[in-house]
Ligand SMILES: [Zn+2]
């Protein structure tokens with residue numbers, strides 16, 4: 001029921017161009033004839049636009065394919081070396097910086113360990129800036145070939161240019177990370193919640209591919225979820241949707257670092273599981289520690305499964321998704337060992353119809369997908385805005 | 396990132412026609428000139444389509460308005476008497492049938508009381524069919540002027556023509572209500588979950604008007620929620636989204652009639668509140684009984700506020716809506732007396748940023764909005780499909 005806006009011919013051409021590029025990226029290599037079928041654009045439009053994109057080196061030839069009786073058809077694809085995207089994962093334990101080409105193949109990577117509870121914004125910004133320099137020099141890529149830097153961070157990222165970050169677990173309350181980075185780089189920046197960045201990677205390249213109704217959950221030190229409905233990510237009115245970790249599953253229950261009580265994160269976050277097992281938290285080896293707890297016969301394992309089952313069942317009852325993708329390092333530890341038990345716990349706590357409609361799978365990009373996800377923010381911009389801007393003169 | 400489908404000129408004309416009609420319905424009366432601005436359609440297209448619609452009596456003149464210096468412009472509007480819509484509310488306590496004109500003004504109404512726990516599907520179908528006859532004869536409207544019958548029911552309505560209903564609270568497990576009604580009427584039928592039907596009414600005509608990101612909650616004997624994201628209702632993959640009442644807020648808590656434990660409905664549904672207060676449930680006067688409990692100084696009141704606060708806060712943390720509209724008869728009882736206390740309980744249990752972005756309001760269509768909501772299903776069909784079908788010959 002939304003009112004359509006007036007669109008100019010230039011808008012139409014931009015949208016069509018972006019659609020063509022996205023189609024080539026996700027469905028290519030493809031011939032011009034296939035592109036007319038896939039996009040619904042006329043042969044003349046496809047021919048003119050592919051000509052422009054070839055001239056810009058944004059797309060390239062990809063061999064040819066025989067056609068029935070006619071001459072062979074040239075295949076086209078997006079040029080994976082047209083530019084590069086940098087993805088940054090800022091987590092409780094580290095700052096990881098990775099360089100990708102446009103095919104999202106990793107070209108270089110560097111990681112800085114954060115000392116537990118030492119998350120000074122200036123330090124994090126310095127790590128990111130140093131990491132950008134390191135990955136570019138390691139891969140021999142000049143900065144002008146970089147299309148942008150995506151940064152995945154915990155907490156809520158305010159909309160708008162300032163992009164203030166509120167992450168209570170970090171002690172960040174209105175941190176202007178983008179502004180801090182601006183002091184050291186002129187590359188385009190995209191700052192987003194890490195769970196949402198990871199979710200985008202799983203949706204585009206991982207387990208969520210092809211699903212229009214999905215929830216991608218991230219379970220690590222923090223716990224979050226990204227809801228995808230009818231193919232669109234639900235951001236919420238101030239872009240803070242997805243705080244699944246702070247939904248309450250036990251009224252008046254365990255205290256949570258958000259200040260509330262009984263939050264899901266206070267039961268299934270890394271810290272919560274270790275605390276309930278009487279193990280030390282936030283140590284250098286806490287990932288191994290947690291793996292040990294989950295492999296043991298501690299009652300904490302069964303309890304954690306119940307809490308996770310309730311948390312996932314709440315998503316199923318409320319949202320009726322086709323798929324739930326479980327990611328994050330704790331999610332992967334749980335899922336790799338215990339996915340059938342997780343499913344059983346979900347079944348016990350959800351209504352039969354929506355449960356039957358949902359498949360619960362482990363994210364197949366692994367626990368380190370946040371940096372890749374952050375880089376897809378750059379890719380998204382490239383696929384929608386950058387070529388359009390470039391084509392303005394040709395309209 | 397969805398792939399666009401090929402669209403024929405006929406599809407384009409149908410979509411434009413529906414858009415024009417919707418615009419006139421929600422933004423009218425309007426002149427042809429205003430319609431070009433509101434829809435982005437050309438003056439020639441608006442002129443041709445309004446001519447067709449005037450010829451069909453679907454739209455009518457609505458006076459005229461002076462234009463600067465030129466001749467006065469004729470205003471157009473949707474003809475409120477072009478047809479009628481019937482809305483049916485099937486609830487725990489009654490079957491209510493209401494007749495509306497296309498301006499959604501009520502023309503006639505009849506109600507059948509259901510004895511508690513007596514929800515035989517054949518009996519419900521007989522009440523509906525009898526009610527349709529009664530409201531038509533009361534209003535003097537012949538059946539051929541009725542565009543359809545919308546029926547709001549509890550529980551999950553399966554997609555597809557069969558529309559089997561699963562409503563555990565009714566003891567309905569796969570009830571073919573549409574088929575039962577088919578035996579007695581040839582009017583077009585639209586069966587939908589009552590909470591979703593009510594939500595549509597609040598979104599189109601009530602408190603939710605103009606909100607793109609909202610949750611409309613219904614609290615009665617059953618408890619449900621309708622999520623609206625970016626202007627679109629979230630149905631879920633098998634149309635069972637919205638079972639907010641069966642999300643768990645107390646792991647291992649009070650037994651719920653869904654068979655689970657600790658569901659929100661087991662704390663804030665009508666039955667649950669009365670049971671916790673030691674009052675009789677499902678009596679003829681249980682609405683008054685419940686009003687009495689909520690007006691008392693029973694500790695049950697404060698507890699209920701806490702549970703409702705947690706339930707609403709979970710929606711806010713997960714979905715970051717702009718608005719929450721509270722409806723349903725228990726919702727109205729709670730909201731009319733205690734809305735500030737509800738808001739305080741929500742604030743205590745939600746994150747500060749998304750809480751600050753959400754307004755929590757009482758549905759202003761009142762506790763009886765389900766029948767109106769069900770009738771809007773008919774209106775929706777009229778505004779999107781019916782005129783398009785009619786115009787096929789003209790393409
Ligand atoms: Zn919390």
Ligand SMILES: [Zn+2]
Pocket residue numbers: 640641642651652653654655656658660661
């Ligand atoms: Zn339940």
